[in-house]
Amino acid sequence: MLVDLNKFKGGCSCLREHEISVKGIFIEDGALERLPELLKDFKKPAVICDENTYSAAGKRACALLGGCLAVVLSPENLHADEKAVAKAAGMLTDDVDILVAAGSGTIHDTTRYIAAERRISFVSVPTAASVDGFVSTVAAMTWHGFKKTLPAVAPEYVLADSGIFSKAPMRLTAAGVCDLLGKYTALADWKISAVVTGEYICERVCSLEEKALEEVSKCSASLAAGDKAAYEKLMYALILSGLAMQMVGNSRPASGAEHHLSHLWEMAVINPPLDAYHGEKVSVGLFACLEFYGKINRAIKDHKIEIKPYGGLDKDFIRGCFGNGSLYDDIIKENTPDPLEKISPDDLSGKLEEIGKILDALPEVSELQGIVKSVSGVFLPEHIGLCGDTMEKSIKAAPYVRNRLTLMRISKMIKF
Numbered sequence: 182m183l184v185d186l187n188k189f190k191g192g193c194s195c196l197r198e199h200e201i202s203v204k205g206i207f208i209e210d211g212a213l214e215r216l217p218e219l220l221k222d223f224k225k226p227a228v229i230c231d232e233n234t235y236s237a238a239g240k241r242a243c244a245l246l247g248g249c250l251a252v253v254l255s256p257e258n259l260h261a262d263e264k265a266v267a268k269a270a271g272m273l274t275d276d277v278d279i280l281v282a283a284g285s286g287t288i289h290d291t292t293r294y295i296a297a298e299r300r301i302s303f304v305s306v307p308t309a310a311s312v313d314g315f316v317s318t319v320a321a322m323t324w325h326g327f328k329k330t331l332p333a334v335a336p337e338y339v340l341a342d343s344g345i346f347s348k349a350p351m352r353l354t355a356a357g358v359c360d361l362l363g364k365y366t367a368l369a370d371w372k373i374s375a376v377v378t379g380e381y382i383c384e385r386v387c388s389l390e391e392k393a394l395e396e397v398s399k400c401s402a403s404l405a406a407g408d409k410a411a412y413e414k415l416m417y418a419l420i421l422s423g424l425a426m427q428m429v430g431n432s433r434p435a436s437g438a439e440h441h442l443s444h445l446w447e448m449a450v451i452n453p454p455l456d457a458y459h460g461e462k463v464s465v466g467l468f469a470c471l472e473f474y475g476k477i478n479r480a481i482k483d484h485k486i487e488i489k490p491y492g493g494l495d496k497d498f499i500r501g502c503f504g505n506g507s508l509y510d511d512i513i514k515e516n517t518p519d520p521l522e523k524i525s526p527d528d529l530s531g532k533l534e535e536i537g538k539i540l541d542a543l544p545e546v547s548e549l550q551g552i553v554k555s556v557s558g559v560f561l562p563e564h565i566g567l568c569g570d571t572m573e574k575s576i577k578a579a580p581y582v583r584n585r586l587t588l589m590r591i592s593k594m595i596k597f
């Protein structure tokens with residue numbers, strides 16, 4: 182299936198002209214075989230993969246490109262960080278004119294960062310439907326210990342071969358399902374912020390994402406059975422989430438409080454380092470977020486909510502979580518200006534009912550848990566090695582990792 186990119190481009194009711202930089206997306210059995218034709222004008226392609234994805238797709242990609250240079254990284258301790266970038270970039274020759282990312286999220290982020298640095302383009306070959314970042318224009322990296330979103334490039338083409346990614350380990354697919362389900366709270370946060378501060382929002386992006394979410398929710402059971410059509414739907418929804426980020430120019434449509442929790446845990450400041458995939462952390466973040474938002478919604482409905490005047494950044498608490506070093510400075514810098522400063526308590530008070538309506542539209546916890554269970558995914562803190570009592574502190578600390586308004590951030594102004 183060739184994805185019709187015109188659905189995402191052009192003028193819109195949000196009054197913006199949406200731009201998509203990716204030239205073509207193929208989601209089908211055998212998509213990888215299109216590689217030689219698409220890259221026929223390039224002289225020196227190179228494939229970046231790890232040892233696992235080399236056998237799944239990298240080897241075939243190299244063969245299709247006449248035995249091109251293959252950068253095969255060791256999957257052990259491989260993260261999208263300055264070390265992976267140095268290692269992969271060091272193995273590339275100067276004359277490489279296009280890259281092929283054959284792998285999942287880490288390989289993609291590493292490749293897209295190197296491609297941007299070298300001002301060349303890359304082709305995405307996802308080997309698992311494990312994250313939504315394949316067509317992202319930014320790279321989610323850990324740079325010297327700090328989780329950062331760095332400027333990068335989107336792929337020129339995506340060749341999502343269902344013959345390859347439907348055979349990925351189920352744990353990776355489950356992580357993709359969970360990364361996708363995280364869009365429920367991400368979109369709710371975006372809508373709430375638009376209501377509270379008048380932040381820009383695009384209804385078209387929201388409804389495109391919601392439709393794709395529904396489709397995947399309906400066919401999640403078929404994933405466990407290995408049904409290629411269900412895998413293609415999941416991949417489409419994940420890619421669409423990436424396109425939504427391209428349309429808007431940032432990760433707002435794909436990342437809210439549930440991702441902030443995941444980023445916080447990745448920083449390992451209030452918890453030990455976790456051995457879990459991005460989507461697994463998002464899943465635990467999503468359910469913590471749903472529970473917390475559910476409490477706020479009940480308090481709104483019962484009129485048991487009080488708006489507190491905002492007292493500014495709680496620097497003692499931030500120091501207690503992030504320490505006194507450069508991480509503390511980074512967090513303060515990230516939170517300047519403080520997104521809560523522009524919210525007046527009176528204004529917020531008048532918006533509570535509308536916030537409640539947005540929260541009413543969130544799916545039931547049991548429904549989402551059913552989907553996660555159907556793909557043998559994780560959803561409880563202990564599933565990823567977090568102590569249950571870390572959660573309360575996490576909910577307080579996570580909003581500080583990004584300068585982005587979420588209901589979790591707004592909750593610092595409410596008592597319930």
Ligand SMILES: [Zn+2]
Binds near residue numbers: 193195199383386
């Ligand atoms: Zn729009």
Ligand SMILES: [Zn+2]
Binds near residue numbers: 312313360440459463
């Ligand atoms: Zn994500």
